[in-house]
């Protein structure tokens with residue numbers, strides 16, 4: 382098969398031939414039809430943390446099940462059946478220890494770490510959802526402790542006071558899924574939530590509409606946005622919950638300044654970069670920024686940016702539950718989450734590095750260049766979109 386392979390010593394990434402992997406116990410073999418790009422895919426190919434000479438890169442994928450491991454022969458789970466349309470994510474080169482990557486014609490993965498794609502969703506659209514959709518859910522339901530719209534019956538829980546949730550970076554991939562999940566949480570629990578976001582003014586119209594339905598929006602380029610967020614909250618005096626979907630440099634302190642004065646401690650402030658990677662100081666903040674990594678849902682120990690994320694069975698169980706929630710509308714229902722607007726790029730695996738990685742760059746998201754200097758229409762700056770490649774498999 383063809384796969385996109387990082388050679389760590391030279392920091393180069395190229396399409397190479399590799400053997401098709403064999404599913405181990407509990408795993409399925411997937412023919413990959415579409416892949417979606419994430420900032421981490423470029424970050425850890427330009428500055429590798431992998432300890433191996435070569436690694437298959439890439440996180441997000443969608444495809445069709447080819448076969449399942451022999452021990453799944455008796456399983457009635459639809460994800461173990463050849464022909465099932467599934468989506469999920471792998472770690473790519475984003476770890477020190479050896480982990481598989483998704484930018485390949487075939488991959489193997491635990492059957493319960495993929496979700497069933499309904500017929501109403503193309504595999505290209507589905508590939509945009511898996512990693513950032515799950516990360517947004519982790520942020521909201523395990524770090525902010527908002528009631529999840531799945532698992533135990535949300536309506537059976539005690540009534541919760543109305544609250545304001547603020548999403549900084551509302552047009553990021555994370556932000557677009559987080560808004561949908563906040564709305565789903567409010568619907569399922571009956572809790573009144575006012576949703577406030579910060580994004581470029583050019584994205585406000587999109588964000589006011591379904592499925593995001595923001596109540597108030599500010600422009601992150603307006604220097605007075607933090608005061609405007611405080612004023613837009615219920616009671617006009619600051620927010621109860623916030624996600625910083627950028628978590629770089631001064632964004633963390635600025636988002637922190639939007640909290641109501643009586644909010645403190647854990648469980649209110651979700652961030653998606655660790656302090657070292659994001660370049661911010663969490664010390665001394667009254668409301669503690671709580672970081673977590675999507676990788677935890679894979680349920681294995683991960684060597685990451687100078688620290689080790691231990692194997693976390695609870696995080697894996699949450700990932701399984703979340704993907705069951707996404708699977709619930711298959712085969713014939715409407716998607717549970719709407720995908721980010723997708724930019725379907727020309728070419729396949731061979732164009733990922735020269736075009737897709739070039740567009741995303743390897744700098745921080747907030748430092749991404751406004752222009753790549755390229756004139757092709759598909760090389761215009763990325764804004765509120767997911768970069769997706771089809772691997773050219775006949776439907």
Ligand SMILES: NC(=O)c1ccc[n+]([C@@H]2O[C@H](COP(=O)([O-])OP(=O)(O)OC[C@H]3O[C@@H](n4cnc5c(N)ncnc54)[C@H](OP(=O)(O)O)[C@@H]3O)[C@@H](O)[C@H]2O)c1
Pocket residue numbers: 419420421512513516549550551552553554555556579580581584601626627652653654673674675676746747748763764765766
């Ligand atoms: N912890 C985890 O497991 C995890 C998982 C996924 C992602 N992440 C991290 O989370 C961050 C976001 O990832 P993503 O994939 O959601 O990003 P993304 O979709 O690539 O974000 C691009 C968007 O960021 C917006 N943006 C750029 N600078 C901004 C700023 N200073 N303030 C507000 N918005 C700004 C841009 O909006 P405009 O074009 O409108 O300006 C652009 O649309 C990345 O650093 C990523 O590595 C972490």
